[in-house]
Amino acid sequence: MNKDLEKLLFNPIRLKIISFLISVDKSSFKSLSKISGATKGNLSIQIKKLNEAGYIKIKKSFNNNYPNTTCSITIKGKNSFKLFFKELQLYKNNQR
């Protein structure tokens, strides 16, 4: 298994973020906060970590003078997550 991703996704908030982003094209910061249940500060830290690892892209813009942060998954993130999920299922099946 991809050890870097495995380590990153051991955190449930980061796992929720990347799982949600794989099923949508893009998501706002507000929406990610709602889905992950994380506070704004905590979410900022978690998405920064995923961004630094190259798994997600962060786009910052302004909407009616309000800051607007949008996140989307990268190709690296998609491929790594698919592999991670496949191996997770294999591991779960082997445990039975």
Added chain:
Amino acid sequence: MKSKEQINIINEAINKAKVDLKPLGFNFIFWGIFITIMCIIHLSFPAFIQQTKFSAVIFWVVLPLVGMVYTTNYNIKIGIKKGYETHIGRVIKIVWMVFGLSWILVIIPVSIINNQNPVQNIVLLLALTVFTTGLILKSKSVIVGGVILFLLFYSIEFYPLVNTLVYTIIAQIFGLLLPGLVLYNQKDE
């Protein structure tokens, strides 16, 4: 965290990414009603709408453009409120953008240059777009709406004597309004 817990978290997060069909249903209903009303106005006051060579063109281009501005604004607001865009939502958005651009940049200019009625070409373009939307959404009602529009396109070819405005009203009711009502009342997927 155990692998079972991780899989549960993944499933929960993925299930939260729902395709919201209500805004798309609203767009279908809006255009169905809007164009039908325009047709009724044109049928009721033909002398006024067709008083000059370009008055009918202005009527049929300017008002739909106003409608386009309104629905684009509505869709942007809904997108911001929702906070995320699904893959299916993005594909449908692109399909309808192609429809809008083809209508403005191809069908209307070609119709003006060739002095030909654009209704048949618009019905074909609408049929293709509605049918594609139905296939993407796997929505039977939208697919049927697209098929009815295809049939209307061929009807205009074989029965050209019937007023094209009547064809347009039928196209709007069966191609947009009824599928729109179904989409609007459908549960999120």
